[in-house]
Amino acid sequence: MGQLLRxxxxxxxxxxxxxTLMLGSMVIQALxxxxxxxxxxxxxxxxxxxxxxxxxxRKRFEIEADCLRLIATQQPMAGNLRLIAAVLEISTELERIxxxxxxxxxxxxxxxxxxxxxxxxxxxxxxxxxxxMLQQALDAxxxxxxxxxxTIPLQDDEVDALYNQVHRDxxxxxxxxxxLIDRTNYLLWAAHNLExxxxxxxxxxxxxxxxxxxxxxEFDMN
Amino acid sequence: xxxxxxxxxxxxDVDMKVPxxxxxxxxxxSGCGKSTVLxxxxxxxxxxxxxxxxxxxxxxxxxxxxxDVDPVEVRRRIGMVxxxxxxxxxxxxxxxxxxxxxxxxxxxxxEMVERALRxxxxxxxxxxxxxxxxxxxxxxxxxxxxxARAIAVEPEIILMDEPASALDPIATLRIEDLxxxxxxxxxxxxxxxxxxxxxxxxxxxxxxxxxDRRNGNLIEFDDTEKIFTNPGQKRTExxxxxxxx
Numbered sequence: 309m310g311q312l313l314r315x316x317x318x319x320x321x322x323x324x325x326x327x328t329l330m331l332g333s334m335v336i337q338a339l340x341x342x343x344x345x346x347x348x349x350x351x352x353x354x355x356x357x358x359x360x361x362x363x364x365x366r367k368r369f370e371i372e373a374d375c376l377r378l379i380a381t382q383q384p385m386a387g388n389l390r391l392i393a394a395v396l397e398i399s400t401e402l403e404r405i406x407x408x409x410x411x412x413x414x415x416x417x418x419x420x421x422x423x424x425x426x427x428x429x430x431x432x433x434x435x436x437x438x439x440x441m442l443q444q445a446l447d448a449x450x451x452x453x454x455x456x457x458x459t460i461p462l463q464d465d466e467v468d469a470l471y472n473q474v475h476r477d478x479x480x481x482x483x484x485x486x487x488l489i490d491r492t493n494y495l496l497w498a499a500h501n502l503e504x505x506x507x508x509x510x511x512x513x514x515x516x517x518x519x520x521x522x523x524x525x526e527f528d529m530n
Numbered sequence: 531x532x533x534x535x536x537x538x539x540x541x542x543d544v545d546m547k548v549p550x551x552x553x554x555x556x557x558x559x560s561g562c563g564k565s566t567v568l569x570x571x572x573x574x575x576x577x578x579x580x581x582x583x584x585x586x587x588x589x590x591x592x593x594x595x596x597x598d599v600d601p602v603e604v605r606r607r608i609g610m611v612x613x614x615x616x617x618x619x620x621x622x623x624x625x626x627x628x629x630x631x632x633x634x635x636x637x638x639x640x641e642m643v644e645r646a647l648r649x650x651x652x653x654x655x656x657x658x659x660x661x662x663x664x665x666x667x668x669x670x671x672x673x674x675x676x677x678a679r680a681i682a683v684e685p686e687i688i689l690m691d692e693p694a695s696a697l698d699p700i701a702t703l704r705i706e707d708l709x710x711x712x713x714x715x716x717x718x719x720x721x722x723x724x725x726x727x728x729x730x731x732x733x734x735x736x737x738x739x740x741x742d743r744r745n746g747n748l749i750e751f752d753d754t755e756k757i758f759t760n761p762g763q764k765r766t767e768x769x770x771x772x773x774x775x
Contacts, residue, residue: 314772383726385758385770522760 318484321391323522324374325450328402329396332446335402336439336505337503338364340407343435346498347428348417354416357409364406371399390522398449401508401515405442408501415478425481425491434470434502437463441509449482449516457516461527465504474499531585532564533575534656540566541746544585546736548687553718554729555754556740559769564721567738568689571719572608573601587730589687606633608613609685613692615672617664617679622656623645625664629683642682649715650678651708670701673758674708688712690720695728706731725770729758737766 345353375392448456478492510527533541541563556564575581586593594604617625627645647653652674694702735757737750750763761767
């Protein structure tokens, strides 16, 4: 590796990466807490998560502003340019995953403190896989690991399968007792949010591959 | 093509095709032979007694270094604009008219001068002072006058060696804009130290570097977009992102 002539620019790029990882950690934490709060019907945590989404949004705007500043002031080229372009995309994806956590917070408030229709099994499992995928994607981003970025999206199939399972179970409940339609619908939305979160991890992996290789690819999980 | 100054091989193994009616930028660190290569394209290096080339420079299928080729005719058809504006100490009009006159131009000289000055985006600024000295013009205007002078003799290719490096940012942008317009009619090859300029204006980019023996060589030639977003060679990436080694 050659010596970097532009040390201050290199430092700024590192900061950009670190900030992206930090945003990712915030989002993972929010998603985990949201599903735990759903399990416990913890209204207080739900309200806090809704409020704290603003912190995630702010962080994402900070990262975006930093990207624009670096483009305007440093005229990045090649790998540096691709990194900044990828960070713009990845931070948007992370922010949207943060919105899913907030969405689950809102669902908790709608469901209220009463007992759930059935114990949560598949939804926490979906959350576990999705957040694991996101953690792996953040590691791959840090290490510019194309191989990992290519394999992480394979786990999305499992999340999709669990979502279909939840969907079937909840529809069965509605068929048994149509008065449960609202409460089942809430849970279905929570599961849908998690399913989308895993899809967005797949998008992040596409951007990691782009950063390293310059190649635009789209994972088709079907 | 290899280019020597005496025994020293300044540039080795250059093999590139320059596309017609496009702008090709040559970039690379100091000493990589950018200007040396550019000057080979119209036999300007003939004027340096120790310089010699091995290989061929084909222009419309003909090697411009063949014994029966007249270097003056080569330079009429492949014109050149230099780093520092170098107008003759004559009137604006004479600067443009001179080249065509010695080439035996028989047409309407006034019309030809106007056409060349219009093509160089200078006409509106100088039309009322054509008989004044060219040296009274600003640096940017002088450079556009040199471009008008180069295109007056109706070349097919224009070589530009750092044409904007002595100009302020506004004059630079005017020259860049002009180059884009001229590329519709002419093939332009430009040497520039300014990577952003190469990225802004050129269609193709050639990256030259220098090896341990201080021989310049061509590392990569590709679409400008490719070179600046995803170059194929690590050395290109290192150079354009500010690494060396």
